[in-house]
Amino acid sequence: MPELPEVETIVRGLASVLPGRTIQAVRILDPKLAAGLSISPSRLAGRTFVSVSRFGKYIRFALDDGSSLVAHLRMTGKFVYSPDVAPPGGRPAERHLRLEVSFSDGSRLFFRDMRRFGTIRHVPAGETPAEEQATAPDPLSPGMDEARFAGMLAGSRQAVKVLLLDQHRVSGIGNIYACESLFRAKIDPERGGNTLSLAESRRLLREVRAILREAIRHNGTTISDFRSVDDKTGDFQNWLRVYDRTGQPCRGCGTPIVRIRQGQRSTWFCPHCQH
């Protein structure tokens, strides 16, 4: 589900409320979430949150004993912080709750996930999670410079769109921002990575960075039900140029936007501008 800007928005929200709070109890509300995720409520009780950060689309909660929780929201996962003692937001329809963390001050953190793809894992102190080792730097981090990005593209014949989605090569980009940045860079999504010139590769990285930063400024993109921790929607969806606009005129030239299939997922692009 969320891509880098949405995860960043969520992390900032969590970082503003969680540090300093001490866990009183953890309740696993969905057995599937508990299976293989190594979360032991008894080992978490008494721990205090130290910080919340992000690598790629993963969220890392550092705890005071050096251990951490590593979460991935996948398609529909959400964290909801409820300062009240009453149920979250007081709303009746609280479906799909998978985990409840109660704090000593009476506030609570919920993990909600309709499609149940999301994961949360407790990582022991001193251990670098395998997810982190496997995740490439994101385009906004110093680790992803022009040379590394260009080398990443040049090293594969796969379609550039598919490469942008591969978290082992560059992290944080999902389907929306992959489509949008290729449109802005005027690059055909079906071209092989190794066919891009150095100038095109630089242009693409520049557009990827620009769109991620803009989206963060707008608190992310709300397509169906994305919400930040305080339940606010992002508004970057109003700036999308090609995503989910099949048949609608390109904002640049009027040509109808085309949808194709690449690696089991949709790609939208303008066949005239991206050529």
Place this chain on the structure above:
DNA sequence: CTTGTGCCCTGCCAGC
């Protein structure tokens, strides 16, 4: 090693 496919799960929507 690379590349492609199926699948995890639930809900929504277009089309019949």
Place this chain on the structure above:
DNA sequence: TGCTGGCAGGGCACAA
């Protein structure tokens, strides 16, 4: 109205 197939802001296991 009701049913059905397609699809979803992701990533993994597995096969060729």
